[in-house]
Every structure is written in C-alpha cells, then in structure tokens.
Amino acid sequence: MRAWQLDSFGFEHLKLVELPERALGAREVRVKLRAVALNYRDQLMIAGRYNPQQALPLIPCSDGMGEVEAVGAEVTRWRVGDRVLGAFSQRWLAGAPTRDKLRATLGGPLPGVLAEKITLDEQGLWACPQHLTPEAAATLPCAALTAWHALVDHGRLTAGQRVLVQGTGGVSIFALQIARLFGAEVIATSSHPEKLERLRALGAAHVIDYKADPDWGKTVRRLTGEGVEHVVEVGGAGTLTQSLRAVSVGGVVHVIGVLAGASHEVDVRPILMQEVRLSGVMVGPRESAEAMGRAFELARLEPVVDRVFGFEEAPAAFAHQASGAHFGKVVISIG
Numbered sequence: 001m002r003a004w005q006l007d008s009f010g011f012e013h014l015k016l017v018e019l020p021e022r023a024l025g026a027r028e029v030r031v032k033l034r035a036v037a038l039n040y041r042d043q044l045m046i047a048g049r050y051n052p053q054q055a056l057p058l059i060p061c062s063d064g065m066g067e068v069e070a071v072g073a074e075v076t077r078w079r080v081g082d083r084v085l086g087a088f089s090q091r092w093l094a095g096a097p098t099r100d101k102l103r104a105t106l107g108g109p110l111p112g113v114l115a116e117k118i119t120l121d122e123q124g125l126w127a128c129p130q131h132l133t134p135e136a137a138a139t140l141p142c143a144a145l146t147a148w149h150a151l152v153d154h155g156r157l158t159a160g161q162r163v164l165v166q167g168t169g170g171v172s173i174f175a176l177q178i179a180r181l182f183g184a185e186v187i188a189t190s191s192h193p194e195k196l197e198r199l200r201a202l203g204a205a206h207v208i209d210y211k212a213d214p215d216w217g218k219t220v221r222r223l224t225g226e227g228v229e230h231v232v233e234v235g236g237a238g239t240l241t242q243s244l245r246a247v248s249v250g251g252v253v254h255v256i257g258v259l260a261g262a263s264h265e266v267d268v269r270p271i272l273m274q275e276v277r278l279s280g281v282m283v284g285p286r287e288s289a290e291a292m293g294r295a296f297e298l299a300r301l302e303p304v305v306d307r308v309f310g311f312e313e314a315p316a317a318f319a320h321q322a323s324g325a326h327f328g329k330v331v332i333s334i335g
C-alpha cells in the first residue's frame with residue numbers, strides 16, 4: 001500500500017512510499033481509507049514543532065474515514081464493508097483521560113491515516129454518520145470532536161447562551177455549527193472581510209474583523225452586554241487577554257489552540273475577580289465522538305469542506321491549509 005511518510009522533520013521530507021501491509025491481529029480491523037482531513041496539529045507535527053521527540057518515520061494525520069476491508073478472527077464490533085472513522089485517541093474510549101490515553105493518538109505518536117490502508121484495534125473505530133460523504137465525514141475525529149467536547153461535555157452548552165468563536169478554521173466553524181444546533185447565539189471573528197459574510201450565512205449573529213478591531217474583546221462586551229458564556233479559544237496565549245474581556249462573569253474560556261502563540265504575559269485578575277473558568281480541552285473520547293455522530297446524523301449537519309485534494313496532491317493540501325486562505329476543512333480524497 002502507498003502512504004505519505006516522514007523520515008525527517010520538515011515538509012520537504014514528506015514522501016509518498018510503498019509499504020508492506022502488516023498481518024491482521026485477532027482483534028484488529030483493516031480499513032481501506034477513503035478520505036483524510038487536515039488539522040493544524042498535522043502541520044506542527046510535520047514541522048517537528050508538536051513533539052520534537054516524535055519517533056520517525058511517521059505516517060502523519062489523525063483524521064480518516066474508510067471502509068472495513070478485513071477483520072481479525074475475534075472481532076465483534078465490525079463487519080467487512082462498514083463505514084468507519086478512526087478514533088483520535090485509540091485508548092481513550094470513555095470517561096476522564098489519563099496520560100496513557102492522551103498518548104495513544106493517531107498521526108503521532110501512533111502511525112497516522114495519510115495512507116491507502118490502516119490497521120487498528122476494533123475499539124479504535126467509531127461508526128461514520130450515514131448522511132455524510134467520506135470527504136465530509138473525515139473532518140469529524142479531531143476538529144468537530146474538540147468543539148463538541150469543549151462546548152457540550154465540559155461546557156454544558158444550553159439554548160440562549162452566547163458563544164464566541166475565533167477565526168474560520170476547522171475547530172471554530174464546527175463550534176459555530178454546534179452552538180447553532182443547541183440554540184446558542186454566536187459571535188464570530190475573522191481576519192478576512194469576505195469570510196465574515198460566510199460566517200453570517202452559517203448563522204453567526206455578529207461578526208468582527210479581529211485584525212481591523214484589535215480590541216475585539218471590548219466589542220464583544222458591547223454587543224452582548226454581559227459578555228459570552230463560552231469562548232472557544234483557538235488563538236491561545238496571544239488572544240487570551242481579549243477573550244477575558246469578552247467572557248461573562250462565571251463564563252468559561254475553552255483553551256484549545258495556540259494559533260496566536262503558546263505563551264504570553266496575561267493579567268490573571270479578571271479570571272479570579274469574575275470567576276472565569278479556564279478549561280483545557282484535548283479532543284475527546286470515543287463515546288463523545290459517537291454521541292456527536294448521532295446528533296449530526298439527526299440534524300443532518302454538514303461539515304464545511306473548503307477544498308478537496310487528490311492523494312498525490314498532499315503537499316499542496318498542506319500548503320493551502322498553511323496559507324490560512326481556507327474556510328473550514330481541507331480534505332484529501334483517496335482512491
């Protein structure tokens with residue numbers, strides 16, 4: 001089978017190689033992959049900035065959809081032909097995480113899905129929502145689950161609450177869609193005026209250009225009065241000060257990403273004086289993915305796919321994602 005593999009950090013070292021198929025264990029499932037979605041994490045992983053200690057060679061990417069091609073003798077969860085998604089963490093099936101569960105992730109440290117086939121334990125898969133194409137479904141395992149785990153599991157999101165989403169990448173667009181699904185009001189930001197209109201079309205009540213309005217936290221407070229109950233913080237340390245202006249008393253900042261930097265001086269007084277919660281999020285367990293899949297199926301929610309590239313075009317897909325020109329998810333179709 002063919003796979004994109006990294007034998008040294010850096011995009012120039014990402015090579016399409018031919019690899020042998022490994023033998024199937026009794027509880028393992030071989031999946032013929034149909035589509036892979038890219039995450040910012042994959043960019044960091046390939047550049048050697050996510051985990052400089054990552055063992056190489058590595059097949060990158062965590063998010064893949066495929067069809068079951070073969071099952072081991074003791075497999076009970078799946079049959080040949082089933083449409084499946086790989087679980088981001090292969091061992092975090094339910095409940096609270098542990099260090100071991102958080103380490104068992106596809107696309108580093110475990111081999112990833114940017115390949116024609118992958119062999120996984122039967123527990124490391126969940127059922128693909130019926131209404132989605134392979135390209136749309138491949139976007140769910142990391143970006144959608146992160147937004148769901150933050151807002152629904154940790155945040156207990158309810159109708160009428162207000163949610164701030166930052167930028168128009170994968171996690172933020174899913175957070176917008178999930179917030180709308182739950183009847184929440186969304187305030188969304190982007191650095192591209194043309195993307196602001198698309199955010200409105202997806203249901204954002206208010207949109208803000210965060211480059212033109214660097215004090216956007218204050219604008220959020222002006223628009224909402226009390227501030228927002230949830231901030232989906234993908235900017236990280238570089239946007240936290242503005243997020244703390246935007247959040248309501250007793251609200252929660254879901255700390256998810258580092259797009260604007262991982263460390264920065266932050267005044268912690270608003271956190272304690274307004275009983276704000278900072279809640280770290282690390283994607284989520286398989287049981288949450290399954291709950292989300294059912295909810296998306298019932299609502300026939302359609303992920304926002306920006307562009308689909310061919311398998312041989314993987315480097316161009318990564319370059320497109322790195323450009324920041326995308327709106328939603330960048331996907332690679334296989335076969």
Ligand SMILES: NC(=O)c1ccc[n+]([C@@H]2O[C@H](COP(=O)([O-])OP(=O)(O)OC[C@H]3O[C@@H](n4cnc5c(N)ncnc54)[C@H](OP(=O)(O)O)[C@@H]3O)[C@@H](O)[C@H]2O)c1
Nearest residue numbers: 040146167168169170171190191257258259260281282283
């Ligand atoms: N903790 C977790 O479990 C978890 C899971 C998934 C992702 N993440 C992290 O979350 C972040 C987002 O991931 P992603 O895959 O959704 O990224 P992505 O799709 O690559 O998002 C890129 C977009 O983010 C926006 N952006 C960039 N800098 C920004 C800033 N300073 N302020 C606000 N928006 C900014 C831009 O939107 P505009 O073009 O509209 O300005 C850009 O197009 C990354 O840091 C990623 O590592 C964490």
